[in-house]
Amino acid sequence: MEYLPNIIFAVILILGIGYFARNVQKLIRNIKLGQDVDVSENKSQRWKNTINIALGQSKLVKRPVSGFLHVIVYVGFIIINIEVLEIIIDGLFGTHRIGQELLPAALYGFLIGTFEVLAVLVLVSVTVFWIRRNVIKIKRFLSSEMKGWPKSDGNIILYFEVVLMGLFLIMNATDTVFQGANSGNVISQFIAPLFNGFSIEALHTVERIAWWLHIVGILTFLNYLYFSKHLHILLAFPNVYYGSVSPKGKFNNLDAVTAEVKLMMDPNADPFAAPPEGAEDEVPAKFGASDVMDLTKVQLLNAYTCTECGRCTSECPANLTGKKLSPRKIMMDTRDRLEEVGKNIDANKGEFKDDGKQLLGDYITNEELWACTTCNACVEACPVSINPLSIIMDMRRYLVMEQSAAPTELNTMMTNIENNGAPWPYNQMDRLNWKDE
Amino acid sequence: MSEEPKVPTMAEYMAEGKQPEILFWVGSAGSYDDRAKKITKAFVKILNKANVDFAVLGTEESNTGDVAKRAGNEFLFQMQAVMNIEVLNAYEVKRIVTCDPHSFNCIKNEYPGLGGHYEVIHHTQFIEQLIASGRLTLDGDVYKGKRITFHDPCYLGRANSVYDAPRDVLKKTNATLIEMKRHKGTALCCGAGGAQMFKDAEPGNKEINILRTEDALETKPEIIATGCPYCNTMMTDGVKFKEKEAEIKVMDIAELIANA
Ligand code: SF4
Ligand code: SF4
Numbered sequence: 198m199e200y201l202p203n204i205i206f207a208v209i210l211i212l213g214i215g216y217f218a219r220n221v222q223k224l225i226r227n228i229k230l231g232q233d234v235d236v237s238e239n240k241s242q243r244w245k246n247t248i249n250i251a252l253g254q255s256k257l258v259k260r261p262v263s264g265f266l267h268v269i270v271y272v273g274f275i276i277i278n279i280e281v282l283e284i285i286i287d288g289l290f291g292t293h294r295i296g297q298e299l300l301p302a303a304l305y306g307f308l309i310g311t312f313e314v315l316a317v318l319v320l321v322s323v324t325v326f327w328i329r330r331n332v333i334k335i336k337r338f339l340s341s342e343m344k345g346w347p348k349s350d351g352n353i354i355l356y357f358e359v360v361l362m363g364l365f366l367i368m369n370a371t372d373t374v375f376q377g378a379n380s381g382n383v384i385s386q387f388i389a390p391l392f393n394g395f396s397i398e399a400l401h402t403v404e405r406i407a408w409w410l411h412i413v414g415i416l417t418f419l420n421y422l423y424f425s426k427h428l429h430i431l432l433a434f435p436n437v438y439y440g441s442v443s444p445k446g447k448f449n450n451l452d453a454v455t456a457e458v459k460l461m462m463d464p465n466a467d468p469f470a471a472p473p474e475g476a477e478d479e480v481p482a483k484f485g486a487s488d489v490m491d492l493t494k495v496q497l498l499n500a501y502t503c504t505e506c507g508r509c510t511s512e513c514p515a516n517l518t519g520k521k522l523s524p525r526k527i528m529m530d531t532r533d534r535l536e537e538v539g540k541n542i543d544a545n546k547g548e549f550k551d552d553g554k555q556l557l558g559d560y561i562t563n564e565e566l567w568a569c570t571t572c573n574a575c576v577e578a579c580p581v582s583i584n585p586l587s588i589i590m591d592m593r594r595y596l597v598m599e600q601s602a603a604p605t606e607l608n609t610m611m612t613n614i615e616n617n618g619a620p621w622p623y624n625q626m627d628r629l630n631w632k633d634e
Numbered sequence: 635m636s637e638e639p640k641v642p643t644m645a646e647y648m649a650e651g652k653q654p655e656i657l658f659w660v661g662s663a664g665s666y667d668d669r670a671k672k673i674t675k676a677f678v679k680i681l682n683k684a685n686v687d688f689a690v691l692g693t694e695e696s697n698t699g700d701v702a703k704r705a706g707n708e709f710l711f712q713m714q715a716v717m718n719i720e721v722l723n724a725y726e727v728k729r730i731v732t733c734d735p736h737s738f739n740c741i742k743n744e745y746p747g748l749g750g751h752y753e754v755i756h757h758t759q760f761i762e763q764l765i766a767s768g769r770l771t772l773d774g775d776v777y778k779g780k781r782i783t784f785h786d787p788c789y790l791g792r793a794n795s796v797y798d799a800p801r802d803v804l805k806k807t808n809a810t811l812i813e814m815k816r817h818k819g820t821a822l823c824c825g826a827g828g829a830q831m832f833k834d835a836e837p838g839n840k841e842i843n844i845l846r847t848e849d850a851l852e853t854k855p856e857i858i859a860t861g862c863p864y865c866n867t868m869m870t871d872g873v874k875f876k877e878k879e880a881e882i883k884v885m886d887i888a889e890l891i892a893n894a
Contacts, residue, residue: 446793519839571828593706
């Protein structure tokens with residue numbers, strides 16, 4: 198019986214981490230549904246981006262208020278989680294504040310003191326965040342795609358932070374040994390008087406409850422991530438690494454098209470020639486994207502990483518002038534559809550069964566796609582290097598090349614280019630006339 | 635124009651067995667659109683004034699395919715690109731200058747993958763180089779103290795991070811450069827990109843070019859400077875819509891410099 202708490206702790210830990218690991222596997226499987234893409238070039242720039250943009254949050258601080266607060270919550274959260282290490286060791290081996298025993302008193306006091314100060318800063322920032330979301334009503338949190346779950350998700354994580362930080366401080370305040378040592382209790386010494394009337398046993402019980410809830414809370418938080426926009430805490434790093442390192446104006450050239458164009462332009466090519474050995478079983482390439490499997494792995498990673506912050510949408514010229522297009526919605530739709538496909542695979546023993554739905558049409562409409570000016574404002578604004586424009590482009594390609602579903606005026610423009618090398622119906626031979634006008 | 639502008643073609647150079655210093659890619663708008671043709675001619679005036687040894691493709695130039703690509707028609711884009719690359723490579727073109735940021739972006743970033751490797755520069759960059767090397771001198775104080783605001787073209791600015799060249803050139807005119815609230819990386823699109831120029835906008839509550847014109851009007855400008863023929867059209871229309879065309883001119887940087 199003596200070891201019961203240790204065993205319970207181990208079981209909770211294994212369950213918590215196990216369930217998380219299972220979801221991570223699913224996440225990786227889902228991302229792998231995407232097409233391969235070459236990300237081997239310019240590794241040094243990729244690492245630089247990861248350090249500056251993901252770790253250094255360089256894009257985030259372009260909006261000083263929210264950027265600064267975010268840095269506090271992020272740094273605070275990561276550093277305070279060092280404390281979890283002690284909790285895990287204590288929990289598994291039945292020790293109490295192993296750090297206090299092993300580390301020099303001054304160092305331990307310094308560490309916990311820092312954690313306590315950060316905990317308060319996090320509480321303050323989180324409160325401001327909550328006010329921004331719910332009281333000040335900042336426009337980018339009110340768009341139509343932010344109703345229901347996305348809205349609750351944004352608040353839930355804030356409550357999580359409050360509870361975890363609160364528990365951490367209470368745990369310290371009611372720890373008589375820790376308070377007795379009087380080192381590092383910079384904040385908790387002011388909370389301790391709240392428990393003045395408590396007996397030693399009662400204090401101990403409160404301390405234990407806070408301790409257990411704290412670790413259970415952290416494991417719950419970890420598992421909550423998978424269902425939340427807060428996956429970005431983990432995915433921002435790979436996402437920024439795999440983000441584009443080319444000029445934003447450079448759109449990829451479709452290789453499948455290049456192959457066909459070469460064939461058409463080559464006077465020696467025999468269009469009726471038998472396909473080369475082995476080519477018969479190849480599925481003919483689909484041009485553009487109509488569903489998540491047509492997108493690349495990086496685009497799917499983008500979708501899981503999106504923080505739903507709406508910085509993209511708040512800079513989008515189409516959205517600012519009342520059009521339906523919202524680059525944030527493009528990312529959220531892609532993730533929702535990918536999750537749906539993932540669940541479908543789970544339900545059908547590892548194979549996707551056609552569900553009569555797709556990203557195009559069921560989630561994203563043509564109207565949204567055609568409103569884009571390809572201006573790259575969304576790409577520039579995104580703090581975690583997501584490219585909503587690339588998804589819009591791939592879906593336009595599908596509309597035009599697979600369905601011939603461009604707006605009529607665009608078809609006219611394209612016919613003109615085909616016939617006379619200009620988007621207007623002018624004669625190619627008149628191209629230099631401006632010179633003499 | 636009193637003096638007849640000199641606009642030699644690559645074919646003429648070839649016939650003489652010579653290579654020009656640079657190819658001027660005129661682009662479809664610059665060749666056919668009435669407003670854009672004025673920009674083309676202003677740039678030629680600058681080239682002539684600075685004694686730049688340049689040539690155009692003339693009737694051998696075809697649409698870059700850029701707008702087809704942004705519309706989603708990768709086939710048409712690659713057909714156009716491959717055709718143009720064939721012509722450019724046959725003339726052994728090494729350097730290209732253009733007044734159209736869309737052509738600039740497309741040839742610079744998207745042609746290399748299809749076999750077209752060139753040094754491509756935007757006309758504002760070229761003008762900056764001409765001034766820096768002393769080949770072009772600006773005399774007179776035509777724009778001294780005038781309030782000018784510059785609208786960043788998406789495909790020059792955000793797409794290729796060229797923010798300074800147009801501004802440096804404008805500063806050389808002794809004008810007072812006033813930035814709009816949204817500028818450089820956060821500049822608002824004029825509304826023409828991504829093939830929008832050729833279609834009606836989707837339903838909304840405002841036209842993008844009106845919103846961008848309002849950004850510009852906040853700076854109380856005398857001149858709105860542009861670096862793209864499509865932006866120019868959009869801003870000109872916006873200024874007309876606001877009934878400000880009597881007080882505010884929309885001019886390409888080439889036009890500003892040609893008169894300076
Ligand atoms: S590229 Fe398209 S989606 Fe992105 S900001 Fe511009 S118009 Fe909006
Ligand atoms: S795509 Fe980027 S900018 Fe847009 S909501 Fe997602 S994280 Fe924010």
